[in-house]
Amino acid sequence: METQIKKLDYEAVDMDIIEEAGRVLKEGGLVAFPTETVYGLGGDALNPASSEKIYAAKGRPSDNPLIVHIAAKDDVYRIAKEIPKKAERLMETFWPGPLTLIFSKTDLVPLKTTGGLSTVAVRMPSDKIAQELIRAAGGFVAAPSANASGRPSTTTAAHVAEDLNGRIEMILDGGQAVIGLESTIVDVSEEKPVILRPGAITKAMMEAVIGPLEVDQAVLQADSGIKPKAPGMKYRHYAPRAELTIVEGETERVIAEVNRLTSQAELTGKRVGIIATDETAKRYEKGLVRSLGARSCEEEISRHLFEVLRSFDETDVDYIYSESFETAAIGQAIMNRLLKAAGYRVIEVGK
Numbered sequence: 001m002e003t004q005i006k007k008l009d010y011e012a013v014d015m016d017i018i019e020e021a022g023r024v025l026k027e028g029g030l031v032a033f034p035t036e037t038v039y040g041l042g043g044d045a046l047n048p049a050s051s052e053k054i055y056a057a058k059g060r061p062s063d064n065p066l067i068v069h070i071a072a073k074d075d076v077y078r079i080a081k082e083i084p085k086k087a088e089r090l091m092e093t094f095w096p097g098p099l100t101l102i103f104s105k106t107d108l109v110p111l112k113t114t115g116g117l118s119t120v121a122v123r124m125p126s127d128k129i130a131q132e133l134i135r136a137a138g139g140f141v142a143a144p145s146a147n148a149s150g151r152p153s154t155t156t157a158a159h160v161a162e163d164l165n166g167r168i169e170m171i172l173d174g175g176q177a178v179i180g181l182e183s184t185i186v187d188v189s190e191e192k193p194v195i196l197r198p199g200a201i202t203k204a205m206m207e208a209v210i211g212p213l214e215v216d217q218a219v220l221q222a223d224s225g226i227k228p229k230a231p232g233m234k235y236r237h238y239a240p241r242a243e244l245t246i247v248e249g250e251t252e253r254v255i256a257e258v259n260r261l262t263s264q265a266e267l268t269g270k271r272v273g274i275i276a277t278d279e280t281a282k283r284y285e286k287g288l289v290r291s292l293g294a295r296s297c298e299e300e301i302s303r304h305l306f307e308v309l310r311s312f313d314e315t316d317v318d319y320i321y322s323e324s325f326e327t328a329a330i331g332q333a334i335m336n337r338l339l340k341a342a343g344y345r346v347i348e349v350g351k
Contacts, residue, residue, distance in 0.1 A: 003165045005157060007173045008129055015132070017172070022136025024169045025050070030057055032146040032160045033133050034174030035125040037098045037183050037199070038153040038306070039160050040069065040143030041168065042133065045079075048112035051142055057167040060149040065115035066142040067100050067183075068122050071134035076122050079109050079140065086210040087188040093209050096126035098183040099201045113142050119189050129174045145182060146171075152238045152309040152341065155180050159310060180303035181333050186213070195219065198333035200302070219336055238341035240309045242273060242317045246342050248324040249349035255283050257349045258321045262287040265319055273312045275322035277301070288317055298330045305334060309341060 006017045021031045028050050031042045041058065043050030045068040055062050070076060073095060077083065080103035083091075087101055105120035114120050125131065134141045145153040148163040157173035164171075184199030186206065194214045195203060203213055247254050247261075262272040263286060272287040277295040290308045293300030312320055322342070325334045339346070 001166060001169065003161065003168055003171060005161065005171045005173055010128055010174065013129060013132055018129075018132045018136050021133055021170055021172060022138075025133075025137035025141065028053070029169040030054060030167075031133065031170045031172060032154075032157070032164060032168060033130055033143070033172040034157075034177060035069075035127045035130045035143075036177065037125075037179045037181060038155055038177050039146040039157070040130070040141075041146035041160075041164070042069070042137070042141045042143040044137065045069075045113050045140040045142035046108060046110065046138075048110040051110065051112040054142060054144065057164060058144065058147070058149045060144065062112075063115045064144075065117055065119075065121055066113050066144050068109065068113065068120055069130065069134055069141045069143050070122060070124050070139060071131045072139065073124060075139050076103070076124075079106055079120055080104065080122065081106055082189075084188050086193055089209050090186065090188070090193075090206060091124075094201050094206075095124040096131070097124070097201065098126075098179055098199050099123065100183045100185040100197075102185065102187040102189050102196070104189050119187075121185065123183055127174070129172060133172065150239055152240060152306040153182060155303070155306050159306075162310075176303070176307075178303070179299075180305060180307070181330070181337060184333070187216075198330070198336050200330055200333065202329055202332070204329075219332070238306065238309065238337050239343070240312045240320060240341065242312055242320050243345070244309075244320045244322060244338075244342040245345040245347060246322050246324055246338055247347045247349060248326075251280065253349040254323055255280060257347065258287075258323075259285050261319075261321055270318040271316055273315065273317040273320040275308060275320065277323065280323065287321075288312075288315060292325075295325075298325075298334070301325060302330055302334055305337060 043054045100123040146160045147154045154160045155177040184201040185197040187194045274287045274289045281291040292304045
């Protein structure tokens with residue numbers, strides 16, 4: 001099929017294009033669209049055939065649940081059986097925005113959309129184009145990240161086209177995603193809320209609203225063999241084609257170790273990519289160095305992470321070494337994505 005790419009301007013959204021994209025979704029087709037986090041691959045969330053098309057287009061395992069996107073808060077009551085009081089407070093504080101909540105589902109949501117689970121993941125994006133598209137499509141759009149399964153998520157329309165051109169009907173181009181990392185996911189279907197995926201809405205931010213939250217062990221550890229309750233919990237994600245390893249420890253030791261590993265690899269004819277920051281990039285003696293931005297600006301690092309991971313696929317590097325980015329704020333979300341991209345390969349060099 002031919003994938004149409006439609007450019008949109010946030011200052012004056014072309015509603016004719018939005019209505020056309022909405023019709024595609026209503027008729028069972030797929031449309032990739034921008035959100036404030038990453039680009040999503042949209043299908044009609046209430047049509048099981050659309051969800052099957054999403055899995056097929058991405059090459060995504062069918063037990064990996066999809067997130068249902070809504071544009072009106074009241075719509076959550078049509079697809080969620082129970083809305084706990086803590087969930088209501090989170091919705092009041094962080095919706096619309098980069099927060100996904102998991103509820104027990106109603107029969108309105110097909111099991112094909114939820115990966116066979118009795119729960120449904122719901123998000124209300126703040127992105128204007130996303131909101132208008134959801135309304136035009138009927139109010140419920142299932143949308144995982146718009147990338148081939150296992151690849152780095154997409155933060156531009158060009159990234160989407162690279163992975164999905166010819167597999168979907170339309171791409172709405174709204175420029176680069178602002179945040180660059182997928183939404184925070186919190187399971188509120190049990191008595192105590194649990195963070196299943198970190199994001200821009202941090203644990204501290206949510207605890208200020210509802211009190212203590214637990215963090216699932218899969219956030220910063222290797223995935224278990226359990227059935228995933230949220231996207232990104234079980235399967236390999238975000239990975240560039242070259243083997244990625246994180247080097248963790250005190251800055252001077254990290255730089256020295258990466259320089260040693262790079263020299264060692266080049267002696268055997270291998271090419272190395274290095275993920276650094278503005279503060280350290282010039283201190284790497286060899287290799288293809290990419291900076292995520294200033295370490296002091298986590299938002300800049302998160303916005304560029306997937307873009308940099310994808311950029312190495314355009315080169316012939318064999319190995320990639322990355323600095324670590326664990327911090328008290330969204331650094332946990334950045335590390336969650338990096339660890340999964342690396343298959344949990346970490347070299348610790350002392351602290």
